[in-house]
Amino acid sequence: MTYAARNLTTDGRELIAFRVGDQEFCVNVMSVREIRGWTPATAMPHAPDYMLGIINLRGAVLPIVDLSARLGMKPAEPTVRHVIIVAQVKNQVVGMLVDAVSDILTITDDKIQPTPDVVSSEFERSFARGVLAIEGRLICLIELESVFPQEEREAA
Amino acid sequence: MDMNEIKEIFFQECEEQLAELESGLLKLNDGDRDPETVNAVFRAVHSIKGGAGAFGLDDLVSFAHVFETTLDCVRSNRLDPGPEVLKVMLKSADVLADLTNAARDGGSVDEARSRQLIKELEALANGEVPQASAAPEPVAKAAPVAVAPVVNDEGFQPVAFSFDDFEADEPALIDMPTYEIVFKPKSDLYAKGNEATLLLRDLSRLGEMSIHCDMDALPALDRLSPESAYFAWKISLKTDKGEDAIRTVFEFAEWDCDLEVTLVAGEAAAPGEELPMQPVPFDLSILDDEPAVSVGVIEEEEQLAAQQEIRDAAVSAAATASNVLQMAQSANRAPAEKSAGAAASAAAQSAAAQQAAASAATPTIRVDLDRVDRLINLVGELVINQAMLSQSVVENDANGTSSINMGLEELQQLTREIQDSVMAIRAQPVKPVFQRMSRIVREIADMTGKSVRLITEGENTEVDKTVIDKLAEPLTHMIRNAVDHGLETPEKRLAAGKSAEGTVRLTAKHRSGRIVIELADDGAGINREKVRQKAIDNDLIAADANLSDEEIDNLIFHAGFSTADKISDISGRGVGMDVVKRSIQALGGRINISSKPGHGSIFTMSLPLTLAVLDGMVVTVANQTLVVPLTAIVETLQPEAAAIHSFGSNQRLISIRNSFCPLVDVGRILNFRASQANPVEGVALLVESEGGGQRALMVDAIQGQRQVVIKSLEANYTHVPGIAAATILGDGRVALILDVDTIVAASRGHSLKPEMSLAAAG
Known part of the structure; x- marks a missing residue:
């Protein structure tokens, strides 16, 4: 885990936690640009099933990813209650559809436990950076750069 | 800096x-x-x-x-x-x-x-x-x-x-001719960073010189403008360097001063005698000697100041004096006078360069392109916002007679005007590209041993900078082709009764909101027999294909086509015209060729004026809104059941005026629906694509024709095959702009591969 070695050395960090299906995840708050409500997206031809389409974010074209489907869970059925987390991944901006934003956490690195060795797929191991136990809840810290691998987009 | x-x-x-x-x-x-x-x-x-x-x-x-x-x-x-x-x-x-x-x-x-x-x-x-x-x-x-x-x-x-x-004829004369120079600087001379003393010093290097300063024009101190020039100098110079050398000294100042250089026959004509001015001795040593400055200039100033007691003017005058002083000091300090001279001449040159630029065109400013782009983006937003606002007002205001509607209409007009003006900022004349072409013509003419004359017309036609930048490459290809393939050798030309020098004419003009660039040569024209044979050899057409002249001419745009017998450095590798056609099409343009055997060929390119906005047909396909670039559409038609013919396993053709055209279901190609739509319920857009082939694109309905602002998909997403870009419609939703060429190619069997490989990562 080179990421852990590189990034978990700072003293406290702020994470934003959100619910997807019955699980809770969190990402570094620094990569989140804004949180907005769901608006219908324009479908993209030949896109993978987790790609819901593109929306207009104040004049820019923003792709929306169904995080549930992306993480290998049941595809979401977007409603007005869903929210879109607009995040910066390297030099691109993407929107992630999640059920709800649940919390903002300030934690120190020693609170992050290594990912349990039970996840089966290589992919799930690649984006899960660790787990947090907060008030009896299990929150999985995910790495956006693994969820949206940049190189492949540039190559495409 | x-x-x-x-x-x-x-x-x-x-x-x-x-x-x-x-x-x-x-x-x-x-x-x-x-x-x-x-x-x-x-x-x-x-x-x-x-x-x-x-x-x-x-x-x-x-x-x-x-x-x-x-x-x-x-x-x-x-x-x-x-x-x-x-x-x-x-x-x-x-x-x-x-x-x-x-x-x-x-x-x-x-x-x-x-x-x-x-x-x-x-x-x-x-x-x-x-x-x-x-x-x-x-x-x-x-x-x-x-x-x-x-x-x-x-x-x-x-x-x-x-x-x-x-x-030699008149040995009585002195060794060196004597010139009389009257040098009267205008205030512009100083404004541009020139300095009379430095000019005079340069002059003194040419030979033996005596200088008189004429201060008659110097007004009383209360009327003295610190930025004006009042002094004139009368110089008598003995030199063997000639008048040219004297004029060279004043080279960058000559526009900003009155300069008279006259040759005096001999010493008899003593300097200053014939001129009605009172010469005041002007000591050039002030350049080398500080005290001389204070005596020569400051004392003068003091006298006048005492007379007039105007402090402000005195201060600025003193500043002028101290400038002279500084100049003198720096000249003193400089170990070699040459360096000071070089600096002065560099300053003079830049001043002259500015003047030359200013006189050539109306005043301009250099602006960072990023700033202009930001402005253009913002105006794009404004246009979208305005459209959204209009739409919601129309939706909420049923009677439609309120003053809001009037205001909105004015707003619409204003935004349109702002958009046009902002686009005009980016517009640049095609001149630089055309000028580059003249060099290419020269080089290729040299290489091929042909004699070529390039005539350019309409160089000041303006078009968006991005178009200009992307125009150079295809134009270079075409010019090379025109000279290498189009024009004959001088011998052949003479044999054909033409002048030995070939002519290539490059013209640019505006026509109905587009820029049309024409490249005409007076060469042999396209050898249709040769092209046809080559196409048959390369399996591009069947041996017995019945092609019109125009179709044969258009064959040269096929990939892997070159009729040059020898492969030359310049062209003939078979990449050329197809690359040209593709780059022109990538710019949203079209290219046509017309050729007359023996009289030459004319290539005509028609390009949009900007790449930021596109005229599109807004259509509906499987409940999705799509935009088809208007440039691709030849005509639209409502298919009748009788005109639709099934062909092969799943192909359908539509008959249009007795010719058959393959029907392409856009919704099917883009995977928006599983089964083919019924053509009779929809509308067919007849499009022309790469290779000149026509296809009828099936869409469900036409919503209207609109100018749309192009938004990049690649910025935050990735390139999607079949989709050129995105745009934002009046309702704030994103619509995709079709890439007609890829859609047509896909209909030929090249499948649109889902290039999103994110799934592969799982």
Whole structure:
């Protein structure tokens, strides 16, 4: 885990936690640009099933990813209650559809436990950076750069 | 401002100077003998040399110097700029451009070529005319001053006038001619950073000199404007360097001063006698001696100040005096006077360059392209916002007679106007691209041994900068093709009863909101038999295919097609016209060819004026809104059941005026629906695509025609096959813009592969 070695050395960090299906995840708050409500997206031809389409974010074209489907869970059925987390991944901006934003956490690195060795797929191991136990809840810290691998987009 | 920035400005100015140089030389080539044209050419080279010297770019300086020397011969009428001379000069201009680019980007130049040209230029400067044509003998070579100008009237023989001869005939005269110079600077001279004292000092180096300063024009102190020039100098100079040398000293000041240079026969005509001014002795030693400054200038100031007691004016006058003082000090301090002189001349050059640029065009400013782009983006937002606002007002206001609607209409008009004006900021004349082409023509003409004349028209036609940037490559290809394949060799041309020199005509003009660029050559035209045979050999068409002339001509746009028998350096690798066609289409343009055997070919390109906005047909496909670029659509039609014919396993054809055209279901190709739609319920858009083939695109309905702002999909997503870009509609939703060519290609069996490989990562 080179990421852990590189990034978990700072003293406290702020994470934003959100619910997807019955699980809770969190990402570094620094990569989140804004949180907005769901608006219908324009479908993209030949896109993978987790790609819901593109929306207009104040004049820019923003792709929306169904995080549930992306993480290998049941595809979401977007409603007005869903929210879109607009995040910066390297030099691109993407929107992630999640059920709800649940919390903002300030934690120190020693609170992050290594990912349990039970996840089966290589992919799930690649984006899960660790787990947090907060008030009896299990929150999985995910790495956006693994969820949206940049190189492949540039190559495409 | 650091050195790099200054250097960058220098290179930007170099580019302007090079453009000026080339257009000047081309004018001369066309027979223009206006001395101002020659001067402009000379100034351009001189400015580049001066700037390059300041940055220590020795290669550039040494080449520019030789070039300048030769140009000086032309300027002083010692060298007639005939076609052979201009050929060398145009080549030299190319090398100068190469050297400038090499100095900026650190590339290398063809040294052999520049050495060869230096030799040729030196030969010209020494009066050797290439090809020993019946040019005037190098008469003026020995004479320091050639008084008789070369007049191009027939029957007039230029007469060289040499002072050497003059002196020989009249031994009574003194050794050196004496010149009387009246130098009266205007305030502009100082405003541009020139300094009279430095000019006078330069002058003093030419020979024995006495100076009188005329201060008659100096007003009383209350009427004295600190920024005006009041002094004039009357100089008597004994020199053997000639009048030209004297004028060279004032080279960059001559527009900003009154300068009279007269030759006085001998000492008998004492300086100053005939002029009704009261000469005041002016001591040039102030340049080297500080106390002299205080005596010569400040005392004068004090006297006047005492008379008038106006403090403010005195302060500024004192400032002027201290400027002179500083100047003198710096001249003192400089170990070698040369460096100060060089700095002054560099300053003079940049001032002259600015003046030259200012006189050539209306005042302009340099703006960072990013800022303009930001503005254009914002205006794009404004247009979208305005459309959204209008739409929601219309939805909420059923009666539609309120003043809100009136206001909205005005807003719409305003936004449209703002958009047009902002787009106009990016619009640039096509001139730079056209100028680059003249060089390419020269080079290829040289390589192929053909004689070619490039005529350009409509160089000032304006088009968006991005279009211009992307235009250079296809145009280069086409010019190469025109010269290499289009034009015949001089022998063949003469045999065909044409002049040995081929003509390539490059024209730009605006036509109905697009720019049309035409490239015409007067060559042999397309050899249709050869093209046809080649196409059959390459399996592009069937051996018995029945093609119209136009269709055969269009075959040259096929990939892997080249009719040149030999593969040359220039063209003939079979990548050429297909690349041209693709780059033109990528710009949203079209290219056509029309050819007349024996009379040449005409390529016509039609391009949009901007790449930021597109005229599109808004259509519905499987409940999705899509935009089809209007440029691709030939016509729209409502198919009737009788016109639809099934063909093969799952193909359908539509008959349009007795010809069959494949029907392409856009929804099916883009995977928006599983089964094919019923054509009778929809609308067919007849589109023309790469290779000239027509297809009928099936869409469900047409919503309307609209100008849309193009938004990149790649910025935050990835390229999607079949989709060119996205746009934002009036309701705020994103619509996709179809890439008609890929859709058509997909209908031919090239599947649109889902290139989103994110799934593969799982």
